[in-house]
Amino acid sequence: MSKKEITITIDGVECRTWEGEYLLNAARANGIFIPAICYLTRCSPTLACRICLVEADGKRVYSCNAKAKEGMNVVTQSEEILEERRAIMEVYDVNHPLQCGVCDQHGECELQNYTLELGVDSQHFAVPDTMREVKEWSTVLHYDAGLCIVCERCVTVCKDMIGDSALKTGPRGGPAVDKAYKETAPKDAYAMWNKLQKSIIVPSNGTEHTNCSDCGECTAVCPVGALTERDFVYKANPWELKEIPATCAHCSSGCHLYYETRFTSIDNHDEMIFRVKNEWNFQSLCGAGRFGYDYENRDVTKDEKAFAKAVEALKKAKTVRFSSMITNEEALMLQRLKEERGVRLVNPEVRPFQRFLAAYAKAAGRSLYGSDYKAIMQESDFVVSVGAALRNDNPNARYAFNNVQKMNKGAGLYFHPVGDTLVPTFGKSVECIAHKPGQEETALYLVLDLFADRENLPEYIKTYLDGFHETRKRTIKERVMKEVVEKVLDKESGEENEVKKKVPEMVEKEVEYDHNLLVEALGGDPVAFADSFEKMMKKKSSFALIVGEDLYGHPRWENLAKLVALAEKHCGMKLAMIPPKSNALGVALICDLDDSAEGYTVGYNQPGDFRLSALGEGDLDMPAMNQQEGTMSTMNKRVVPTNAALEYGGYELNDLMNALGLGKRLSVDWTAELPVDKGFQAVEFDDLSDGFLNDGTEVRGYALTAFKSRPSAAKVAAASEEAVLEGEIAYRCNPQRQFNDFTDKAHQIFEAFALYASPEKAEALGERVEVVFEKGSLLLDVVADERMQGEIVEIPDFKADRDVYGLFGESRYANVTIKKV
């Protein structure tokens, strides 16, 4: 998908844009305003509102749907266009409740804004109103159909971005638009009204409740107050809230978001986060980001005794064990602690990733993976995912995978042992291969086999791969046209004429074909796969590879890293990894981690002999991530700033460092000292920019620098079956909105710490089970996850004190015995 830069004229202004870019986006990128209600930047045009009407080269087109061509002349405003737009806004205003003050959107409502912007000061249309009930779609979604203007943004975002496709338009009932308006109303307004009057939004599964990941992105994109977070309904007014730009700390996506704070109530003047907002045109949040905001460490004061003890503990500590939900600055402080005092730094979440990344860097000659999810989303049309539970591991990886299918007419290959019913619904050309755990090497070899440029592959690999191809014969049924001679009696003449006719006939035929043993090894049907793969490959030019956490802790991680590097090099693939937890990339780059703990351990949000904790139950309180400022490293390889949304009255890590004589005045004074040799830049925190530009360019912080080196010449080993697991298998994987103890603390996230299994498996297991590992066991409730398939069960790790990492070891898969309790 190569882009060609062109020049078009919009309202007399010369604008640079790309060939094939939508006019609306081109105008926005150049700072020209065209009203649009239904369009979402990264999604397909809905064409529901028709308000983005413009004239391009004298022809009326919808700017969200019309593509730019060289030399195009666009007029965004004319008397007729304004008339049409005003009529459309009047139609939107028909029967819309006027109690704006009560609505949760007032002040930031697009209906209000456009009604004023387009100068609607009278109403010419009317239709009897229909009773539309308020619905609670899920534990977090609140739909007030009476306010809905059926712009279908929620439907679009759910389908094109999130991938749940949980919403659709449904029948509204009630009277139709009076036919007489056809004469009086402008054409577009009438057509739009006809459609609008017939529909409302309903869950797509035909029930009263949505079956989705509860990300709440639909509430963010809703231009009116129809879709809101249940918790926020009528609680505060948007204009009272103070927006604090920050970075979501729950997973490695590091999404940009705004914490919106206000005083708690009349009785309590402390600031409180009321909701989370995002720049939904450029960044989609997941349920954890949107609803997991109230995890702050509340009512903390400076406890000097505890502080003194903490300093003592740090002085005698042999090990500091920490979670990766920390800022880069804190990671640097801990690293400094290691350098100065020789403590061991232990982080079981990140350690495998760090090793894997290092091995990859060695093999690829580049310190960081080559691409990121934004680029994949924008440019790729074929995504391959290996070793990642897409639905659970990282929402943005999943959104990218889905978005490629929807927007780029893409295809996808999803290699994962745990069957998933959602991923195949992302697009028609998505193929899921549920291989056995431990077969990731084979999966990567298949990727090489399918995509690599054979000519340039090293000879030994070529030979190795050729070994998996057999020419076999199979019988296929073929339709052949056969000529048949028929005798027909001519009635007039009474003669019998011979007429030749062609009749189809099925013929069995033996053909030779290429039997791919790799596919077979992975549990697929080589014939069917070859067929569908051929279809998938049509018109594809840009490939991407997403690799996930399964590879990092894999017993043969070193070989996998080499394979990944090889695939990136020889398949021309955009490679992106999923760092396992919040700031895993930052920790991996900054800290020099040790493999195991030793001696007296100080745990930071982790178990230990002395516990520093932001959860409010440790020996010394620490600020939670929404009470800290600092930077995080996201999986898009950017260092982004985050700000403190709430006050924190206690001590922070920098205070402890000061007590040890290693500190600085402020935590953010460490920002400029982040290691430049690891790709960071020596920039002060206050000099970091934040946000997005009009054309979607991310200007948050800075991009990490990837350093080049000479790729190592070490050979890749052949796929081994030694890591393959059989029997009862547990997979370390969190439910969709849970990432850590902090999401668990949030009051709007309900997913339990339980054993998740496919419905059939869950039924077989009963209500409560004991899962016995080699090193211990867990007592868990069984929860059926409708979107899981197969026998493998998932065990979450978001509660640090259950030490799930200890039970599993480094690998995400473990053989277990499950006993009913």
Add this chain to the structure above:
Amino acid sequence: MDGYIIATVIKAVLVLSIIAALAGFGTYLERKVLAFMQRRLGPMHVGPYGLLQLAADGIKLFTKEDFIPSGANRLIFMIAPMITAATAFIALAAVPLLPEFKLFGVTVKPIISDLDIGILFVLGMMAAGLYGPLLAGMAQNNKWGLLGAARTAAVFLSYEVVTGLSILAPIMIVGSLSLIDFNNYQAGGMGEWLIWKQPLAFVLFLIAGFAETNRTPFDLIENESEIIAGYATEYSGMRWGMFFIGEYANMITIGFLASLVFLGGFNDWGFLPGGLAIILKVSFFFFFMLWVRASWPHIRPDQLMWLCWKVLMPLAVINVTITGFVMMV
């Protein structure tokens, strides 16, 4: 002789207490009359029609802190109000308040001391009262007080002249300085009243009386709008109160003088007995002073001096001269 002393002491005590009480009551009347003239009610809440306001004010004045400024001349500051109050009451000693009457067979002369030079004594004592405000203003170490004192000296000294000259003509006619003689001279009914013979002298005397008692429109020595409270700026409590008792006592004295000299004194007036007549006359003068206060504005100090030296004094001199000529002819 003993009886005379006892009677005098009794009379002195009675006069002192009654006039002092009346002076207090005068403040109540003043507030009431001013209020009525402005269509207000005046004090209403303490006692019936606010009558006990007087007591309330008294309690307030007595219980207030007796404040003496740090830079003040303590002794003089403390004595000054007493001078005002004392001179005001001393002046009343030579004033016959009522006609003679018999009580338990004893003839009572309602005058503490029938001096032959009665009128001179009264005027002299009132003039001595000048020392009160003068010393008060100078002793209190306050610029407003000092301005008040300066004005006191100027006003009182100037208007003494007018008072003296204006009353000289009636004295010439009566040929005595005793107020009893003045009274007796006019015993022949309303036609004999000196006001008919000396109208100009009456007017001049009255005008000078306003100035002597520091009443509007000549209340320059404690003019709030210009010099805070003039000589009384630093005074509080009962010391401040004594200035006002003195002022109201002086008003009563002037009322008596005017009645005795010009309006037929305590002679029977038609069907009215003499005692009632003089009370009515004094009351009228008192009321007149309040009435004037409600009606007329202040005048400026320079206007006051102009009035005194360029208008009133020449008129008084002319009046005396004409009276002399008429008597000679």
Add this chain to the structure above:
Amino acid sequence: MSLEQFKNRNVGTQNYTMLDLGERPKTGWDRFKQVARRSVKLELFTGLKVTFREMIKALFMGEMHTIKYPFEKLPISPRYRAIHEMKRLLESGHYRCIGCGLCEKICIADCIRMDTRYDENQRKEVSEYTINFGRCIFCGYCAEVCPELAIVHGGRYENASEQRASFALFEDMLTPLDQLNQQQEFPGFGAVSPDADKKIKKTPLAY
């Protein structure tokens, strides 16, 4: 009056009306004549007459002006802006406030706050509402902006109390339920103007 006239600061050139005060005496003789004339005309007594007349009127003709304030009170203008009142709906007795927060937004003293929630009837319920009367400047914007005529200025101007909070809560300002029949529509600040109908553009109705 145009702005230019205000900007003319040269005293005397503005459009003043001069009173006919006659000529001021110039010479000493003139002044003497003036004094003599005024004395003879007894102008001073006019003043005395006026005050005496007023006294008579006050005492005997019932024209006393004093209102004995805590015991008697003057009726105040409906447009007077004193302590706020929260009105109820006459039909149901439910409070009118819909919790839209416009008063909170417009308040220039930032003294209004409210707590709202989603109630069982799917409506916005105002669970608490306060005005900090220590800060309120009684500008009346809240009453003017209120779309429901729910918050109005009442006539309660005596707001001395031991605590400012004494009349600042929702319950204190709401019309008591037993006095609902005495609740009067507010004609003052922020009320619908008498010619409101004329200013409205009619919207078509489909019923």
